[in-house]
Amino acid sequence: MSTTQTINSLIENGNRYANSLTEYSRRKTITVNVGDVPMGSDYPIRVQSMTTIDTLDTLGSVEQTIRMVESGCEYVRITAPSVKEAQNLDNIRKELRVRGYSVPLVADIHFTPNAAELAARLVEKVRINPGNYADKKRFETIDYTEIGYQVELDRIRDKFLPLVNICKEYGTAMRIGTNHGSLSDRILSRYGDTPLGMVESALEFLRICEDENYFNIVLSMKASNTQVMVEAYRLLCKKLAEEGLKPYPLHLGVTEAGEGEDGRIKSAVGIGTLLEDGLGDTVRVSLTEDPEFEAPVAKALIDRYTHRKEKSTTISAYTPNSTLQTQHSFDSPINPFQYFRRHTHEVANFGGHNVPRVIADFSQIEVSAHDDLKPIGHFYLPLPDKWTMNDLGADYIYTANNPAKYMLPMGLKEILDAPAWDKQTDKVNKFPLFTLEQYQTQSYRHDFLNFLSINLSNLDTSVIGQIKADKTLVLVVETDNEHAMPALRRLFFELIAQNISTPGVLVRKYENLPESDFQLFSATDCGGLLIDGFGDGILLKLPDLSEKAELLTKSKSYNSTAFGILQAARTRMSKTEYISCPSCGRTLFDLQETTALIRKRTEHLKGVKIGIMGCIVNGPGEMADADYGYVGVGKDKIALYRGQNVVKKSVHADNAVDELIGIIKEDGVWFEPAASLEAVFE
């Protein structure tokens, strides 16, 4: 059966992978015991991270582990690339216990069963990568017969069984952690580079564990591509249930998310989407920063769900008029295992094949000076009296009742509340936003673009008829529900059920949130919908503030967050993308410094993806998605990649960034950076 056929049959058999898609309901799992911090079932969703210090540096590892525990980590993972490091886990663990820290330790294993078998006797949990536990990567495509494939599975069993037996004997937990970038040649040959391949990669090992009555297992399906990662976790849940395997707890993570705002937003889009689905029992956020900065991000993502059920109002799972017949809250009219954008017709530059649009909220800001538009990427040049914009130039501003006091640049349009729009002399270059009541009682309209604010409870039969008949409409979809993502998802389900192809703009507003939480929550709410294929625009409303300067500062970060969410959900590329690993004890160069240097030289290359990986063992596979790669292969030695192919095997670190740029130039992708508009206008 082909991959497409397999996915189609899954859909035909129902889309169930979560308890509910329309209210928060955490997936029930078995309990997994990891030292004295159990995971899954009704236990809290756990926070974890990974050290970056050389595992042979006992005191350094102990001190970093303590900093991580103090920052919120409930499990700490440490790499064990060989038996030497595995042995030293014992010293690290003992010293931690002497200092009063009982945090469970997790040995991270790639390629080395002997290190895993030793570590499983010493620490509370072992993580294996099913892509490389029993296989070396040869980048071969092999045409297996059924018998040939079975021989391979028998070979895996022989290699893996000793570890399973040790884990059973010592009460050690195990994570079978698939990475999109390091699938075995066997899996790639049979299933391709797909979410289904990722799932099967773990199941090959899981079936062996269940045959041996070993169940102390956690599963993960990480990828740098958030769409692939979400699809793989969902498919895993479905396949576990279908095969009658136990509902194992899930470890959530986006690999190589990067650093700073981009890394946080990308993590939230991937991890947050699954938490909204009720999936996930432990979270690791991977940032190219010191590991103690990761736990607070994971904690902020998790804490949002602690009392979610009590705060949410119920969202209807069934609508009598719906052709969906959604009698179950897990029914879905979309394929949750493969990305498809909802079909919409084009209205102006919304919907159809247009990228999702960014609307900046200026409802509290009077647009009176040219500089007022700088925070949203539009810059006025007095000489020669013209406007220019950067890659994060917003497409529209929403000014409510407060029309801009001058003519806006060509690349920026204005949306006004309908009554204010009706009073404008220039009604062509400005567009009205109607409430439902205004839309139904007023006859004035723009000729080709009108916005209608709508929420789920508005969608009765007469409104559905009006929306369908009006080809100038763009819907602005809102909700007051605390559980906003499923509430809006339910609304989009209804649009599909009613055959409405009108584009929809996602709106969110958050009051009294720290900036860091705003980024994570908006990325979760909007990112989850974008990954489901919903959203033709995004409007992040500013919190209520009185000072214009404060509002302008906020509008800059909100605009950047909006573009960041679209990029992280892979729906609109406006920046260079850095797929940089978080570093670990295997790292062969200063990842943070190198990432900053590469970013400085290349951040004008919009849409180009650059992988920056600390080591050769794991790196090239992990950056499967990148256009170019920079990978540590030895002390001060770097390999440079074009896609998956190495083009320079061993370049000295001093020249490696220049050589990388040379490769980009050879491909004709390079152009010289213009002076930063912001720097010019400061």
Ligand code: SF4
């Ligand atoms: S790619 Fe980075 S995080 Fe992954 S094993 Fe290598 S150095 Fe460690």
